[in-house]
Amino acid sequence: MEKWALNHPELGLIELQAGYDSDFLELDPTWPEQPKENEEIIPVTAESGMKERFSALFSNPAIRARILLNGKVLHRLSTINSARYLLQDSVKEDKLTVEDAGLDRSKPHLKVTSNIFNDVLEVEFRQGSEIVLFDPPAGSRGAKRREAMESSTLKRVGYPILAGLGKGGWAIAVIILAPFVSRFVKWLLSFLPDFDISLPSLPALPQIHLPTPSLPQIDLPTPSFNIDINLPELPGWVVLMLDYSKIWVPIAIGIVVGLLALRNYKKSEATKRAWQEKHPAKAPVRASAAAGNDAVRQREKQAAEDVREEE
Structure with a gap:
């Protein structure tokens, strides 16, 4: 199971857990459903190649997730999508809201970023203008991405730019690949024989001529305006950008992202330092995921045992 954790000085321990059904059934026997018998899981690590990751995507069971606050489950997710989740005191079953328009962003919430393989890449705590990034668990895809981004400023800016380009990259792909696809289709059609299909002529429909009334013609004077405004000629680079807006607009979006x-990374580091200065006696902001989650696991197991004894 993959566990993301952040120790908030006021709210407490915030966690996001991602794993398979068998992982969560060890913590909570009531959720999710029982896994299938002899269900095999292809192990995937941060170092796995694209072939193994695609194979696991289609062969492994769905990756689920839970969001907890001080050990209490707030959200149970059947799949992991990039979305925002409010840290409120109520359980939400599969309430996936992509950039939820009804979510009050002034209230504390999590912004989760994932990829097509259901890997959690980044988790952010947000409350109004306050942004704090979770430290990714060791060995995860998010940790590998964070290490690559921290290795150089170019990668720190480049990775989000590539993510931004992905949102509009289909437009670039269509523009670039359209000529090649068109030529390939024409090449395939050249092997087909020519068909001359002659459809039978339909009988002529009867023509109906109705009398048209003759209305009086009124000629009104029309004013003539002859305004000659000499606008300056657009520079060549402006004309080029107007002609290829479908290419540079996604690139501009990616750069902004x-x-x-x-x-956001700089704001997150500044906020963490401010937390540590304001609450020096409390636990470190960068919580140890293993220590925090072990305590939560013990509490959850104890609660499950109490439920069994009552039954």
Whole structure:
């Protein structure tokens, strides 16, 4: 099971757990459903290649997730999508809201970023303008991404730019690949024989001529305006950008996303330092996921045993 954790100085321990059914059934026998018998799981690590990851995507069971606050489950997710989740005191069953328009962003919530393989890449705590990034668990895809981004400023900006390009990259792909696809289709059609299909002619429909009334013609004077405005000629680069807006607009979006991600990272580090200065006696902000989650696991197991004894 993959566990993300953040020790908030006021709210407490915030966690996101991601794993398979068997992982969660050890913590909570009531959720999710019982896994299938002899269900095999292809192990996937941060170092696995694309072939193994695609094979696991289609062969492994769905990856589920839970969001907890001080050991209490707030959200249970059947799949992991990039979305925002409010840290409220109520259980939400499969309430996936992509950038939920009804979510009050002034209230504390989590913003989860994932990829097509259901890997959690980044988890952010947000409350109004406050942004704090979770430290990814060791060995996860998010940790590998964070290490790569921290290795150089270029990668820190470049990775989010690539993510931004992915949102509009289909437009670039269509523009670039359209000529090649068109030529390939024409090449395939060249092997087909020519068909001359003559459809039978339909009988002519009867023509109906109705009298048209003759209305009086009124000629009104029309004013003539002759305004000659000499506008300056557009520069060549402006004309080029107007002609290829479908290419540069996604690139511009990607650059903006990259710069915002860099700004959010700096704000996150500044907020963590402020937390540590304001609450020096409390536990470190960068909570140990193993220690925090072990305590939660013990509490959950004890609660499950109490439920069995009552039954």
